[in-house]
Amino acid sequence: MPRAFITGITGQDGQHLASFLHSKGYDVYGMVKGQSNPHVGAVLEEMPFIEMVPGDLADLPSLVAALNMAQPDEVYNLGAISFVALSFNQAELTANITGLGVLRMLEAIRMVGGSQNNPIRFYQASSSEMFGKVRETPQNEQTPFHPRSPYGCAKVFGHDIVVNYRESYDLFACSGILFNHEGPRRGIEFVTRKVTNAVARIKLGLQHELVLGNLDSKRDWGYAGDYVRAMWLMLQQDVPEDYVIATGETHSIEELVERSFGEVGIDDWRQYVRQDPKFFRPAEVDLLIGDSSKARERLGWMPEIDFPTLISMMVAHDLQVEAAKAGIEL
Incomplete structure (x- = not known):
């Protein structure tokens, strides 16, 4: 082996x-x-x-x-x-x-x-x-x-x-x-999981606010x-x-937030989100998007999970975890 x-x-x-x-x-x-x-x-x-x-x-x-x-x-x-x-x-x-x-x-x-x-x-x-x-x-x-x-x-x-x-x-x-x-195993300190976990807690009434930094940064x-x-x-x-x-697609943090709240049926997400300057980086990276042509051609690699599915997966996981911790039945 x-x-x-x-x-x-x-x-x-x-x-x-x-x-x-x-x-x-x-x-x-x-x-x-x-x-x-x-x-x-x-x-x-x-x-x-x-x-x-x-x-x-x-x-x-x-x-x-x-x-x-x-x-x-x-x-x-x-x-x-x-x-x-x-x-x-x-x-x-x-x-x-x-x-x-x-x-x-x-x-x-x-x-x-x-x-x-x-x-x-x-x-x-x-x-x-x-x-x-x-x-x-x-x-x-x-x-x-x-x-x-x-x-x-x-x-x-x-x-x-x-x-x-x-x-x-x-x-x-x-x-x-x-x-x-x-993914669901991402640390809570990273912005994607911070968002999906907060959205789950807000939906369950366990949290009332999501505090973020720059909403305009775009990532692949x-x-x-x-x-x-x-x-x-x-x-x-x-x-x-x-x-x-990389996937070759880019999405803003604002889109991540909007889509995550949408997963739990909350359309007016801005009332729950506050920006705080302490979460802005001293030097920001505004846009990242990768060209993985070499990997696709030589390794035969392709991503299988798209962005909407990824966010849906993470929000669903955090809803289950937070509800279990709080003793709430979904």
Whole structure:
């Protein structure tokens, strides 16, 4: 059975990827930092097939030990300080984990190696936030980077060091430049889930207001379950390359809000929404939309869940969760 090692295993993508790889017959190993990660229990309850391994992206020896323990065929580096707004307040930590963590993992892979006939294959989770103040629309693999946050800057370093190690050491290392991808497993701090959860709570009478920042920002939103398929496909190719993964459609945050309220039958959504300057970023990314032609042609990848279906799925999930917590029958 092939073996996969996933950092960021308790996050949205880590959970989706673990489930997908398990269905493909993989032994799945997930890296967790320390002994008190509050999400580990819930993840293992849903996916008991995952074997958790201790490790820390800030500590190279722990990564070497983790790889020696798991002996993986494939490594998926999804671990990061991934909340863009937080990166402005914790810029150094973001650079250390999101940026230098990639370098440490590549070094660990170079040291552990795998067998000569079956070297470890490496996937890096790059981000559309690297494009930032975009130079062209839509963005593809050749579009120059102009990040607008410490998170974006750290991701650019991670992306570039993957290219460097691929070219310097002939590692099978590639990056997926994934545009925004969401779903019911998304953290509550991210704007999509913040919106769908608030809408559910407002519908149930548990909350009376949704406070947001910029409603005009536009993003290319897809479903996380679709995007982890692309990660796996990249590591099944004969040659390692980088790919943009996106839907090719863009939607504003205002459209996200309007559609989410519409899912619960609320048309006059503006009475529930307030903008607060504290939620505006110091440097905003106004528009992101990806051109995934290369992935569609070479990987045969296509998104299956469209934007309306994604929002409907998320609102329905949050209605169920919030109603259960409050003891409300739907």
